[in-house]
Amino acid sequence: AQSVTQLDSHVSVSEGTPVLLRCNYSSSYSPSLFWYVQHPNKGLQLLLKYTSAATLVKGINGFEAEFKKSETSFHLTKPSAHMSDAAEYFCVVTLGSNDYKLSFGAGTTVTVRA
Amino acid sequence: SAVISQKPSRDICQRGTSLTIQCQVDSQVTMMFWYRQQPGQSLTLIATANQGSEATYESGFVIDKFPISRPNLTFSTLTVSNMSPEDSSIYLCSVAPQGYNEQFFGPGTRLTVL
Numbered sequence: 001a002q003s004v005t006q007l008d009s010h011v012s013v014s015e016g017t018p019v020l021l022r023c024n025y026s027s028s029y030s031p032s033l034f035w036y037v038q039h040p041n042k043g044l045q046l047l048l049k050y051t052s053a054a055t056l057v058k059g060i061n062g063f064e065a066e067f068k069k070s071e072t073s074f075h076l077t078k079p080s081a082h083m084s085d086a087a088e089y090f091c092v093v094t095l096g097s098n099d100y101k102l103s104f105g106a107g108t109t110v111t112v113r114a
Numbered sequence: 115s116a117v118i119s120q121k122p123s124r125d126i127c128q129r130g131t132s133l134t135i136q137c138q139v140d141s142q143v144t145m146m147f148w149y150r151q152q153p154g155q156s157l158t159l160i161a162t163a164n165q166g167s168e169a170t171y172e173s174g175f176v177i178d179k180f181p182i183s184r185p186n187l188t189f190s191t192l193t194v195s196n197m198s199p200e201d202s203s204i205y206l207c208s209v210a211p212q213g214y215n216e217q218f219f220g221p222g223t224r225l226t227v228l
Contacts, residue, residue, distance in 0.1 A: 032215050043206065043221040044157075051215045090156060100145055100210040102217060104156045 023091035
């Protein structure tokens with residue numbers, strides 16, 4: 001079965017410092033992987049996606065993630081955090097090779113200190 | 115992409131009653147999904163609602179509790195029946211437009227059951 005584990009439930013960073021959100025997945029095939037962000041009282045927004053093309057994926061708002069098959073990881077990074085990055089982040093994996101159903105990680109709450 | 119709206123945005127209901135949540139998409143899509151996000155938790159898939167077929171429910175969710183309609187390619191409803199306080203959650207719909215790997219999410223319906 002496919003699943004995804006977010007290794008940090010909460011990450012706190014200072015504004016202007018790097019952000020790292022860790023995600024590991026398990027899958028019996030090559031999955032599609034996504035990072036979504038949910039700001040307070042808002043819907044989910046796609047940050048970036050990996051779909052078997054380039055392993056380094058660039059997303060919106062300066063975020064990027066690297067797919068490492070050997071480590072079954074898909075960590076999200078941003079070189080310089082902004083106050084507006086404070087939100088909940090979800091790592092997501094497709095449940096089947098030809099299946100649009102998604103499995104969500106538990107989420108990582110990011111707080112940004114001024 | 116797709117723009118999705120949900121009604122109502124929030125509601126407070128009494129136990130034992132039912133609430134129907136509407137999901138409207140600005141374009142025709144075959145695949146539509148309903149999720150539940152319990153307080154402080156991640157998203158859990160309730161069911162897949164494809165137009166022209168009966169909804170497919172995930173383990174732990176049943177049609178009697180969460181009946182779904184999908185009358186056309188731009189609209190769906192989810193009913194939360196015989197509500198209890200444990201049903202207090204955010205309910206989100208999403209779509210997977212043809213040609214896209216990712217899903218696009220509605221803003222969610224925040225339900226509180228007293």
